[in-house]
Amino acid sequence: MKYDYRWLVIVFGNVILMLLCQLLNSGLTNLSLYLFLGALFVITPMFFLNFFQGFLCVLLTGLLLDASSPVVFGLHTFLFGATYATLYFLVENYHLSLTQNRSLIIQITNIVLYLAMGIILGGSHMLKLWYWGVLFYNIAVSSFVLFVVGAWFLSLQESIYNWASKEKSVLHD
Amino acid sequence: MAKKNIFLLKPWFVLGIFILIWATLPYFVKTFTRKAFYEFQAPFWQVNSHASDLQSFWAMRSHTKNELIEVCRDLARLNSAYELKLQENASLKHEIMRLEHSLELPPLVDFRYEIARVCRRDVSLWWQQIVIRKGKRDGIFPGAAVVYSGGVVGKVKEVFNSTSTVELVSSPKFRVATHFEGDDRPVTYQGEINTSFSNPIGSIQNVPEDIVVSVDSPKKLVSSRLGGVFPDGLFVGWVDSLERGFDGMFMRGNVTLENNLLKLDEVAVLIPMDKELIDEVRL
Numbered sequence: 096m097k098y099d100y101r102w103l104v105i106v107f108g109n110v111i112l113m114l115l116c117q118l119l120n121s122g123l124t125n126l127s128l129y130l131f132l133g134a135l136f137v138i139t140p141m142f143f144l145n146f147f148q149g150f151l152c153v154l155l156t157g158l159l160l161d162a163s164s165p166v167v168f169g170l171h172t173f174l175f176g177a178t179y180a181t182l183y184f185l186v187e188n189y190h191l192s193l194t195q196n197r198s199l200i201i202q203i204t205n206i207v208l209y210l211a212m213g214i215i216l217g218g219s220h221m222l223k224l225w226y227w228g229v230l231f232y233n234i235a236v237s238s239f240v241l242f243v244v245g246a247w248f249l250s251l252q253e254s255i256y257n258w259a260s261k262e263k264s265v266l267h268d
Numbered sequence: 269m270a271k272k273n274i275f276l277l278k279p280w281f282v283l284g285i286f287i288l289i290w291a292t293l294p295y296f297v298k299t300f301t302r303k304a305f306y307e308f309q310a311p312f313w314q315v316n317s318h319a320s321d322l323q324s325f326w327a328m329r330s331h332t333k334n335e336l337i338e339v340c341r342d343l344a345r346l347n348s349a350y351e352l353k354l355q356e357n358a359s360l361k362h363e364i365m366r367l368e369h370s371l372e373l374p375p376l377v378d379f380r381y382e383i384a385r386v387c388r389r390d391v392s393l394w395w396q397q398i399v400i401r402k403g404k405r406d407g408i409f410p411g412a413a414v415v416y417s418g419g420v421v422g423k424v425k426e427v428f429n430s431t432s433t434v435e436l437v438s439s440p441k442f443r444v445a446t447h448f449e450g451d452d453r454p455v456t457y458q459g460e461i462n463t464s465f466s467n468p469i470g471s472i473q474n475v476p477e478d479i480v481v482s483v484d485s486p487k488k489l490v491s492s493r494l495g496g497v498f499p500d501g502l503f504v505g506w507v508d509s510l511e512r513g514f515d516g517m518f519m520r521g522n523v524t525l526e527n528n529l530l531k532l533d534e535v536a537v538l539i540p541m542d543k544e545l546i547d548e549v550r551l
Contacts, residue, residue, distance in 0.1 A: 165395045166395075176287075187278075188276055212394075
């Protein structure tokens with residue numbers, strides 16, 4: 096039995112989105128806006144991969160994001176891993192349909208991840224009202240971008256995954 | 269039934285194992301992994317930055333010869349003004365050396381300027397940093413001062429093979445000794461969390477009571493030699509209001525920084541000529 100390498104294709108897609116997002120954030124610095132599309136990194140693998148491959152994919156993406164951000168190494172990895180486990184648990188036990196409520200789940204997951212980061216990294220600023228104002232403003236802009244980019248990214252991942260599947264079947268034949 | 273329940277907890281079980289492995293991993297493994305993952309992404313930022321430079325180059329090529337002649341004429345005028353300043357500077361340096369010698373003072377630190385292009389800006393609610401296209405092989409070291417034509421940019425935070433990250437002066441993690449222009453008494457400066465659509469800000473503490481500022485007559489905050497890495501007198505920001513500090517003895521206030529700080533394309537890293545100072549800063 097040959098090893099199924101297609102999960103690396105999904106990691107590759109995540110890396111592309113991450114780099115594009117960094118590019119966008121780099122251009123938005125004079126507005127002090129920070130776009131965060133973490134939910135897509137977590138949810139996309141759930142559509143295409145089994146639990147273990149998806150978990151590995153999410154962890155690798157988290158590590159890449161951690162390496163380029165000035166946070167404790169492992170923060171994104173842990174957040175992504177925990178979110179992935181929670182979503183998988185909900186899908187398996189409560190029959191949460193990812194395909195039917197795709198946009199809603201992506202948006203809610205992204206808001207939860209952003210808020211979690213806001214709480215973990217906020218420190219003493221969490222007691223100030225304006226901190227939450229700025230945080231929610233950033234979340235709102237990220238949600239809008241996610242709404243625009245989400246469908247495109249999922250179809251991109253689907254295309255490259257299908258392409259990889261064809262290549263795999265040709266190679267095996 | 270019990271077997272089924274255990275199977276349902278699979279995601280948590282796998283997550284738990286991962287956390288356990290991560291928590292017990294030695295520090296050097298994490299550091300190595302982090303550096304490896306960073307270096308994996310760095311070429312993308314560099315290529316993007318080079319592409320952007322190339323774009324500017326082609327845009328400049330579209331200028332007419334007349335426009336270029338005008339720019340050259342203006343530059344020639346600036347050069348002659350700077351040449352005069354250089355002569356003045358040389359005589360002032362000579363005077364400083366004479367005074368240092370006669371008063372037996374320790375010599376002032378001399379710096380070499382390493383010019384670097386900015387390849388990525390990373391500003392969020394929690395951190396503010398830029399990535400520059402110069403690294404270990406160019407002699408950059410952690411803690412080195414970074415400046416631009418408008419004043420202080422920040423300090424080098426981490427150095428990689430061909431890139432370095434710079435903590436911006438507006439970052440909440442940035443802290444340095446400063447003073448008001450024309451007043452040598454030190455004031456502690458620290459960056460602050462920045463709000464969207466506004467100039468970056470910082471805050472100052474330990475301001476002596478007799479310093480008066482107002483919106484009509486703001487005071488210039490400049491770098492102090494006391495910090496060790498910055499030369500004296502580099503522009504940091506403007507202070508237009510002060511209030512009583514928490515200790516009741518000193519004043520505190522907000523510092524408005526230049527908005528250019530978030531649009532920088534090129535910066536200069538100050539490398540001290542004195543090797544001992546480099547080791548001191550590194551420590």
